[in-house]
Amino acid sequence: MAQQTYTVTGMTCEHCVRSVTEEVGALSGVTDVAVDLPTGEVTVTSDQELGVDDVRAAVEEAGYKLTA
Template identity: 50%
Template sequence: MTSQTTSGSCCSSDGSCGSGTKADVQGAGVTTVYKVPGMTCGHCEGAISQEISALDGVTAVKAVAASGEVSVTSSAPLDEGAVRAAVDEAGYELVGTA
């Protein structure tokens, strides 16, 4: 019997696994995952996503209330202070990278 990678795995279909680093290069961008506790609903996710999306170079934002994580993809590494200020503007606190 052979095992197969499931869609929920950290490994890709070709058998390679992620590096486990906080910021990974994803195609033409850099993705960083931040910890932002206190989100409880879709409105929270939207407020944080909207503020971070306004930062120069940001190409995608995905906030997940259940995990308290915000994944940010940008064309180049972002200044954490700028991300922290955007999260603060939304009414939440960035506590660091995930």
């Protein structure tokens, strides 16, 4: 199992959290997505290490920006 934490900007409500969770959760190998709305931290647990570009694309598809 691999776990990575990213910072996402632009999220303001629970709808935002659901959107990011759904898009990132759809990536191959992802087993869990935990979003902390106040800090913007998104922790992704997966079967294998994910490429940051894949996560960035999923976050942008949801309408937000991956900053770290």
